[in-house]
Amino acid sequence: MSVAPADLLEPTRRIAEDAGKAVMRVYKAGFTVDRKEDDSPVTAADAAAHDVIVRALSALTPDLPIVSEEEELKSWDRRRQWERYWLLDPLDGTREFIRRNGQFSVNIALIEESRPVLGVVHAPTDGRSWFGGPQTGAFRQTADGSRTPLHTVPADQPPYRVVLGRSRPGPRIRALLESLPEHRVLQCGASIKICLIAEGEADLFPRLGPISEWDLAAAQAILEAAGGQVLNLKDLSPLRYNQRDTLTLRDVLAVADPSGDWWQHLDAHAAAK
Numbered sequence: 001m002s003v004a005p006a007d008l009l010e011p012t013r014r015i016a017e018d019a020g021k022a023v024m025r026v027y028k029a030g031f032t033v034d035r036k037e038d039d040s041p042v043t044a045a046d047a048a049a050h051d052v053i054v055r056a057l058s059a060l061t062p063d064l065p066i067v068s069e070e071e072e073l074k075s076w077d078r079r080r081q082w083e084r085y086w087l088l089d090p091l092d093g094t095r096e097f098i099r100r101n102g103q104f105s106v107n108i109a110l111i112e113e114s115r116p117v118l119g120v121v122h123a124p125t126d127g128r129s130w131f132g133g134p135q136t137g138a139f140r141q142t143a144d145g146s147r148t149p150l151h152t153v154p155a156d157q158p159p160y161r162v163v164l165g166r167s168r169p170g171p172r173i174r175a176l177l178e179s180l181p182e183h184r185v186l187q188c189g190a191s192i193k194i195c196l197i198a199e200g201e202a203d204l205f206p207r208l209g210p211i212s213e214w215d216l217a218a219a220q221a222i223l224e225a226a227g228g229q230v231l232n233l234k235d236l237s238p239l240r241y242n243q244r245d246t247l248t249l250r251d252v253l254a255v256a257d258p259s260g261d262w263w264q265h266l267d268a269h270a271a272a273k
Contacts, residue, residue, distance in 0.1 A: 094192030103189025119221030
């Protein structure tokens, strides 16, 4: 019998914290930056967090496959047979880690039947964790152990709060922003952006262009448990995982208020390119 997501949540949160400690040891000691085959940066912290998580999850649920950014992706023929598996980004925001701005996270998600049913996002620099899923609700825990239930805030009227990454917005994002009602922009790194929506501090996160499934899954589980959604911008359908040979998605939208209509009228040109 498989273990219910609700029973896995606390152990998974502790695993993410342990991985965060491994990340911070590298952060404080100093590190070099290498490059993967796709030219994306990688450090010893990525590998250290991966090792901690994989060892712990393999002991916790030895029957479940694990997909991690830091491992070679299994073939689609093999993955398409999986109904339940772990999806990891051991260090989400490696570029922010390298810049030493503290805006990075450890992401762990449990996927069942193509949907994230459990997610943990842990910010190692200040000890905050966001975690939850459909069976448990969503929560934020601070370094002192204080725990707060999370609920999105309906976007009743402008100015709306749009959270973006820390890089300069490209032309498609600028066009999309121009199509919105009055708004203000917040900037944040890694999956913490979506967690801000879950805790009621932001209304919308648009990602135009490619993004990997492991960048979204944990935060999606948390946001949906808090009342929001992560959607495919093309048709506004909820994201589904492990549906193709690649784990790269394009053009997604995280929203606090799925019933709101203001964000559904985004500039068609920006959304379609």
